[in-house]
Amino acid sequence: MPNSQCSNLATAPWTFRFELVSEAASIGFAADIARVLQEGDVVALDGDLGAGKSTFARALLRARADDPGLEVPSPTFTLVQTYEFEDLEISHFDLYRIGDVEELYEIGFEESWQSGAALIEWPDRAEDLMPQNALWLKIETTKTPGMRRLTITADSNWEVRLLRICKKRNLLIRIGWGEALLAPIDGDLSPRHYDRVTRLTLDGDGLPTTEPSNTQTGRAQSGILMDMPERAPGPQLPDGRTYDGVAHRVTSLAPVITISQGLHQLGLRVPSIYGFDLEDGLMLWEDFGKERLTDESGAPIAKRYLAVVRAIAHLHDIRIPKRLDGAGGSFDLPHYDLDAFTVELDVFLDHYWPHRHSCPCPEVDRLDYHALWQPLLRYLTESERSLVLRDVQDPNCFWLGDALRAGSIGFIDYQDCLIGPSSYDLSALALDARVTIPDDLEAEMLSYYISLRKLDEERVKLLKAAYSVTAAQRTSKNLGAFARAANMAGRPAYLSHVPRSLKYLSKVLEHPLLSGLKDWYDSHDLLR
Structure with missing residues (x-):
């Protein structure tokens, strides 16, 4: 990791790592980032040649545009390519060919995230011009063919915004849904949150494609991801008890899984469970x-x-x-x-x-x-x-x-x-x-x-x-x-x-x- 990055994140950085990620799964995670990107954000894509920085940037921009066919040319020679979306302008920088950091002043480098957001490949070339609150994503090749290691380093503000997203993506990767896209479902009065998870069609190389395919019939193409981290029972009643306790409301995921399996055994049609993480309070189950x-x-x-x-x-x-x-x-x-x-x-x-x-x-x-x-x-x-x-x-x-x-x-x-x-x-x-x-x-x-x-x-x-x-x-x-x-x-x-x-x-x-x-x-x- 470049020295400039270390100095920018000297105050207790947050780190999250995906150990083995396919290219399709990294594209899914890029869509996760695209969903939360806002004005003032800077995403630093760090990694060697061929690590997958441009692939990640391209996937993020296409996800933000909701257009899998969006043309995203490499800014290797132009240095920057700007995309005007309905609610946000995103500048995509490739600093590989920067000869002198002074060139960045000429292309509006710092201004880009003051009025929009920025994706920056080869961010170490920008030296001290990189903002302290940037999200650093290091992409590394591994000994496993086709798999990458993704390491996020950022400040606590990014942690608040991304921690649950990262844990959701981690679960999806673990249970074989890594390439799927998440779309939040409007909630009711429940303390739980839900996403509809849609699998992408993959080509022969395991990469997402817009072409229809009949090779994946027999497996579920969508699911519902329940986000239910364990919470303390509440609210407190005048006698010291809690509403949850008195009304017999569950406050963690474990009982939900057991109840689902029990109801299934009793003959009730309930969603099939595809995978779960009890510690993080996440479960993917059938989409009805x-x-x-x-x-x-x-x-x-x-x-x-x-x-x-x-x-x-x-x-x-x-x-x-x-x-x-x-x-x-x-x-x-x-x-x-x-x-x-x-x-x-x-x-x-x-x-x-x-x-x-x-x-x-x-x-x-x-x-x-x-x-x-x-x-x-x-x-x-x-x-x-x-x-x-x-x-x-x-x-x-x-x-x-x-x-x-x-x-x-x-x-x-x-x-x-x-x-x-x-x-x-x-x-x-x-x-x-x-x-x-x-x-x-x-x-x-x-x-x-x-x-x-x-x-x-x-x-x-x-x-x-x-x-x-x-x-x-x-x-x-x-x-x-x-x-x-x-x-x-x-x-x-x-x-x-x-x-x-x-x-x-x-x-x-x-x-x-x-x-x-x-x-x-x-x-x-x-x-x-």
Whole structure:
């Protein structure tokens, strides 16, 4: 490494190394860098002749342009080639033929990253003109044919921006997806982050090509990368416990892997796992595509919702295991207990009440609310128990087939599953928080579930009562979550779900078992 680089990074540099990287994988990593490049950035490409500096620069520029066929001529003789993108100007320098550092002043070297970003091959030729905050990428040949070693050295600001990206790329390389491209998926209210991972078509030399190929049929061409680093449980509650702990929410990847494998063994269609890194909290699994339960206008497709009902009914007829075992270790399934139900209802009081009334919920009203709910929640804990996936609704259910058959629905977002009322997932689906479900479709789903499970008259009566209670509890929690997303996370779009949720809540509160609770909501003007 040049002396100038060492002096520029004298203050505790961050280093990350990819030991063995194919040219295709280095192109994938170049696309990762392209995605985060911004004004003021300088990427120094260091390495011997033939190491792959120009290949990396070319891949980065093509990725930024989203054009794999973009012409990227070498600036060996012109010294610099400038590319105007919609949001950023990138200058590509090749300093191999620089005779005197004074020449750099004539070609606007330092100005390039003051109004844009710069890629610099042979950066050691620039001597002390290289900025201290540059990202240095050293590319070295290895004894393994076709493989390179990539070493990143940069300051802590680059570490913040690139560490997770590097770890993701490292996982992809390790499991044979090194050439794949990552595209962030817009998140919901989850603390997890996701990327869609798309494999590139490779030519006979193992390099990406724009030409279609039939030589790779039989292997998955896309996947979903879950980014879930372990986090401390939270937030803290007034009694010192945490919401995650009381509500039984997992905070690390290991249980997700075990739960996925356990659900698969129970016959549920969940994503196949392609690879994972428990220490870094990363997992690549199957991409179910984009076909969910609604049409292009957002209206529910009855056949698809009924297919989900079929899968739920099948799950509810299976003996519930107390423990799941898998590659993430053993996981004891928790119970949806009184405390878990109650802490979720507090989300309604803590966020929807102030959203509606512009003031905190008075303590006396909170106590009354809890008192009204306690016998109802005890009723739920004594009702029929089954495995509760917890978020069975349109964004988390994928249409994989064309008939009401096993495996036609793929499920995600079940990491917080537990043992609880059989009615819970059914009410979550039939009163989908993000899709307006017509009354006749809701009734059809209930009837189909009852027929599949061959419930007698008494069990139907118990189911409908528990259904109303779980629907009221879940919808109240959702109203609080939507208000919190709008008012605390700056995501007002979630308020569009409030009118639908209020309609659902008003409907289920008509059940005689909930009459006292309905009076409370009405008296506090919380159903408008």
